[in-house]
Amino acid sequence: MAGLSFEKKRAPRTVGYPAAVPVRVYGPESASVDGVPVVAAPGEEIQQAVLNRLQSLAISVGAPIHATVHDDLAGCVVPLEVSADGSSRVTGEPVRLTAPRTPGTAAPAHTTPSPPQAPADRFGPPPVMDARPVTADPRDAGAGPGTASGAGTGAALGLGLPFDEPAPAQTPARGFDAVAEEVLGDGPLTETAEGAELLAEPLGRINEAVRAGRVDAAAELAERTLAEASAVFGPHHAEVLHVRELSAYIAYLGDDPVRACRLSLELAGLRRQARDGEAAYGNLQSAATAWRAVRDPEEGLRLGRELIGLWTELAAEPGPAADDPRPLEAARARMIRLTDRAAKAAQT
Numbered sequence: 001m002a003g004l005s006f007e008k009k010r011a012p013r014t015v016g017y018p019a020a021v022p023v024r025v026y027g028p029e030s031a032s033v034d035g036v037p038v039v040a041a042p043g044e045e046i047q048q049a050v051l052n053r054l055q056s057l058a059i060s061v062g063a064p065i066h067a068t069v070h071d072d073l074a075g076c077v078v079p080l081e082v083s084a085d086g087s088s089r090v091t092g093e094p095v096r097l098t099a100p101r102t103p104g105t106a107a108p109a110h111t112t113p114s115p116p117q118a119p120a121d122r123f124g125p126p127p128v129m130d131a132r133p134v135t136a137d138p139r140d141a142g143a144g145p146g147t148a149s150g151a152g153t154g155a156a157l158g159l160g161l162p163f164d165e166p167a168p169a170q171t172p173a174r175g176f177d178a179v180a181e182e183v184l185g186d187g188p189l190t191e192t193a194e195g196a197e198l199l200a201e202p203l204g205r206i207n208e209a210v211r212a213g214r215v216d217a218a219a220e221l222a223e224r225t226l227a228e229a230s231a232v233f234g235p236h237h238a239e240v241l242h243v244r245e246l247s248a249y250i251a252y253l254g255d256d257p258v259r260a261c262r263l264s265l266e267l268a269g270l271r272r273q274a275r276d277g278e279a280a281y282g283n284l285q286s287a288a289t290a291w292r293a294v295r296d297p298e299e300g301l302r303l304g305r306e307l308i309g310l311w312t313e314l315a316a317e318p319g320p321a322a323d324d325p326r327p328l329e330a331a332r333a334r335m336i337r338l339t340d341r342a343a344k345a346a347q348t
Contacts, residue, residue, distance in 0.1 A: 020079065021057065023050060025071040033057075033067075043295050043345075052293075054082040059253075062184065066091065085177045086289050174320075175264075175285030179249040183207045195239035199229060206246065215254045222247040236274075241267060245283070252290050260290035261303050268310055277319030284311055284321065288331060297342035304335045 025031045031038045031046050033053045040046045050069070058065040064083045071078070079092040173181050182189075189203040190196040202225040209218035226243045233240055248263035264287035271280035287307055294300045311328050314321040321328075 021054065021065055021067040023054070023067045023069040023080075025050065025069065025073060027073060041295070043297075051082060051086070051088060054080075054088075055084065055086050058082055058084040083177075084180055085175065086292065174282035176249050176252060176289050177285075178282060179245055179286070183210050183246075183249070191238040191242050195229075195233075195242075198232060199225065199239060199243070202228075203243075203246070206250075210250065210253065215250060219247070219250045219254055222250050236270060241270065245286070248286055248290070252286075252293070257290040257293035258299060258303070261287050261294065261307070264290060265303070265306055265310060268314070272310070272314055277314065277317060277321065280314055281320045284314065285327075288327065291331075292334070297338045297345060300338045301335065301342060304331065304338060308332060308335065 021034045023031065023033050025046060028046055029040050031050050033050060034057075036053075038046070038049050038053050040049045054065050054067055062084075064081050067080045067082065069076075069078045069080050075097045076094050077097065078090060078094040080088055081091050082088045184207075188196070189207070190199050202221060206218050206221045206225065209215075209221060222243065226240065226247055229237070229240045229243050244263055244267055248260045248267070251257075251263065252260035264283045268280045268283035268287060271277075271283055284307070287303075288311075291300065291303050291307055294303060308328065308331050311321060311331065315325065315328055316322070
């Protein structure tokens with residue numbers, strides 16, 4: 001898709017959010033983002049709810065959101081950046097508060113920031129302050145304080161918010177990031193000349209609906225356009241696959257991560273069969289983004305097995321999936337957490 005970076009294609013931040021959105025995690029079920037209360041939904045961790053809210057802000061302003069996360073339970077303050085695709089990264093060194101709270105205790109009278117020191121008890125191993133953040137699972141609803149794997153800054157301090165490692169500067173936009181870039185940009189809307197004649201107008205209307213926040217209308221338009229394109233070009237034509245990518249992205253925006261994940265997995269399989277490893281990897285990244293938003297552990301396990309199976313096959317072949325094994329490792333780690341959650345849910 002389009003080649004410019006996601007951030008460059010988006011408009012400058014025009015709404016009145018502060019340079020760093022204040023986030024406060026009060027306990028395992030409540031938090032606030034920019035002063036607005038955030039409550040975890042049934043089966044959802046509060047960290048996931050916070051990340052979802054920050055991602056919504058990033059989508060609305062057209063740029064990554066910077067946040068200062070003050071976690072009363074972990075006793076840490078962490079600077080965080082969250083992008084519209086749900087990925088997040090630590091942007092500075094965490095600061096340990098002198099008196100971390102435990103559930104049910106009152107807030108201390110004074111919480112003076114101090115330099116991070118070797119944490120004890122539930123905070124895990126000592127932080128490696130000069131280490132790069134460890135790639136983890138940015139939308140995993142099963143991650144709690146201290147559960148993120150690795151010895152990266154955020155994980156070692158036990159904050160409970162999983163953080164992505166920032167992508168290399170020259171990494172092309174892939175997955176939903178690339179689709180969003182196209183929707184918000186002014187580049188070509190179709191893949192081929194014959195597609196432009198049939199699809200330029202409906203794709204323009206779909207993109208306009210997405211930009212206006214009319215996700216339901218965009219989804220209906222995308223379904224009709226996909227049916228028409230399939231009838232004219234056939235189900236495996238480049239234009240049809242392109243519209244299916246857009247449909248998956250719209251499903252994700254419309255809070256239907258299961259559909260978004262399934263569509264993206266189907267696309268990844270088709271692209272791999274066509275020996276297009278780059279496009280298949282982009283679709284896998286979209287599938288992974290949607291999968292991390294699936295709340296039901298049983299559904300997450302079903303989709304996760306398919307995702308990891310396809311990713312493993314693609315990683316065994318030359319291409320971008322083989323170049324970076326860390327996302328696949330993070331997916332496998334999430335499967336362990338989902339298995340634990342499913343077992344606990346079966347006991348209740």
